[in-house]
Amino acid sequence: MSTIFMKDVTFTVADHDYAAQLSSCTLTPNTATATWAGFNGATAKNTAAADWQADLTFGQDWSADGFSRYLYEHEGDEVEVEFAPKDGGPSFTATVTLTPGSAGGAVNAYAESTVSLPIDGKPVLSPAA
Numbered sequence: 001m002s003t004i005f006m007k008d009v010t011f012t013v014a015d016h017d018y019a020a021q022l023s024s025c026t027l028t029p030n031t032a033t034a035t036w037a038g039f040n041g042a043t044a045k046n047t048a049a050a051d052w053q054a055d056l057t058f059g060q061d062w063s064a065d066g067f068s069r070y071l072y073e074h075e076g077d078e079v080e081v082e083f084a085p086k087d088g089g090p091s092f093t094a095t096v097t098l099t100p101g102s103a104g105g106a107v108n109a110y111a112e113s114t115v116s117l118p119i120d121g122k123p124v125l126s127p128a129a
Contacts, residue, residue: 004089011056012082018067023112024057025083027092027123052119054081054096060103060111068113072100078120094123 011019029050036044060068077098084091097120101113 004085005087006085008086010082010084010086013067013070014079016065016070018058018070021061021067022056022058024055026055027083027094027119028053028055028116050122052094052122054083054094054117054119055114056117057112057114058101060101060105060113062103068101068103071098071115074098075100081117090128091126092123093126095120 009019009022009025010017011022011025029052031050032048034046034048038044058067060066062069062072075098078095079098080093081096082091082093096117099115099117101115103111103113105111
């Protein structure tokens with residue numbers, strides 16, 4: 001078994017690696033299931049194709065090279081992202097629509113933010129080299 005250990009990754013957005021500013025990246029499928037129920041216990045189920053989103057948690061960096069600032073300045077843009085764990089895992093490439101994260105946070109704590117970026121279609125999986 002070769003379970004990926006999430007410690008050393010790359011996360012590139014428009015050719016800039018923001019991995020050092022992220023603490024979590026999850027490509028999440030969302031699947032809708034429709035169920036029809038009839039008399040006498042008859043049922044039918046159907047599942048739609050998954051739609052995907054990139055769920056990201058990151059430290060707020062509002063400097064010129066910061067991810068927070070990039071999201072804020074490019075809200076609504078569609079860009080290609082690549083997420084690649086370096087510990088033997090595959091890489092994933094997807095086109096996402098950018099949305100800004102929050103600003104600010106609690107006293108005596110690092111300012112952190114989360115966003116869910118919608119993915120256009122399904123992420124492309126490239127096996128580990």
